[in-house]
Amino acid sequence: MYSWKKKVGDIEVFILKDGETEFGVETFSGTNQSEINELLKVNNRKAIETNFNAFLIKSGGKNILIDAGAGTLFGPVAGNLSKALEEVGVMNDDISNIIATHLHPDHIGGMISKSGNKIFENAALTLTQDEYSFWNKEENFKSNPEDQNLPLNVLSAYSGNINLISGEEDLGLGLSAIDLPGHTAGHIGVMISSGNDSFAIAGDIIHAQYLQINNPEIGVIFDQDEKLAQKSRKKMLDMLATDKIAFSGGHILSPAIGFVESNGLGYSWVQSGLS
Numbered sequence: 001m002y003s004w005k006k007k008v009g010d011i012e013v014f015i016l017k018d019g020e021t022e023f024g025v026e027t028f029s030g031t032n033q034s035e036i037n038e039l040l041k042v043n044n045r046k047a048i049e050t051n052f053n054a055f056l057i058k059s060g061g062k063n064i065l066i067d068a069g070a071g072t073l074f075g076p077v078a079g080n081l082s083k084a085l086e087e088v089g090v091m092n093d094d095i096s097n098i099i100a101t102h103l104h105p106d107h108i109g110g111m112i113s114k115s116g117n118k119i120f121e122n123a124a125l126t127l128t129q130d131e132y133s134f135w136n137k138e139e140n141f142k143s144n145p146e147d148q149n150l151p152l153n154v155l156s157a158y159s160g161n162i163n164l165i166s167g168e169e170d171l172g173l174g175l176s177a178i179d180l181p182g183h184t185a186g187h188i189g190v191m192i193s194s195g196n197d198s199f200a201i202a203g204d205i206i207h208a209q210y211l212q213i214n215n216p217e218i219g220v221i222f223d224q225d226e227k228l229a230q231k232s233r234k235k236m237l238d239m240l241a242t243d244k245i246a247f248s249g250g251h252i253l254s255p256a257i258g259f260v261e262s263n264g265l266g267y268s269w270v271q272s273g274l275s
Helices: 033-042 081-087 105-111 129-136 145-157 226-243
Strands: 003-008 011-023 048-059 062-066 097-099 124-128 162-165 170-172 175-179 188-194 197-201 246-248 258-263 266-271
Touching (some): 003 188, 003 197, 011 081, 011 188, 105 145, 129 145, 197 226, 226 258
Parallel strands (some): 062 097, 097 124, 124 162, 197 246
Antiparallel strands (some): 003 011, 048 062, 175 188, 188 197
């Protein structure tokens, strides 16, 4: 099974599982082996598990994809987006818009083919101006120029239909951007609202839910600005806990729908049922 459905008022949200893997301790900063072992024990986990998720939103007759998985970049641990879309009865050409939470490989690898062509022929690509600007600046990649290649290839493939937004903007059809910089310069989440119901897609504020929800000060080596990412993580978790909003994210474990509850200095994950 590669997909799970969540109703948000009149909007349908599908969590699409592109893949899964495990992280090593070295992936996380601001912590140590002892703390990680204790957090895994408290949460009854034996390894630092993670998912690669994308999301399909059906709203107003449109099919909106939020992120697109890793494509073929990570080998057999990911690349199942097409299977997930097939499960929910959506073809690539049915996608009208793609929202990129940010331009890391596990979120955009599935947007283009090996030859660099658009996979979603009819889709516009939406991302923040800050994200677009960061990846287009050669000076940001003097020590690692190869990191710029995939984002530039994706932006080139969709260049005829790119929408640049701010980090806090109404995207229409019940969707709005949530400004969450730090993981990358223009990283965002997406709030989905219909009637009195809301659901948040929190992007990559969490890579390992049983570590970073319990202790949001734990960072990840993929963060461009660790302190700013930590601030965004705490901001998002506080909002989710205070307003009791169900959420998911790019690396939450399947079925990847739940809540957070405030727990002293940290939070705790509460698994939600599907509805």
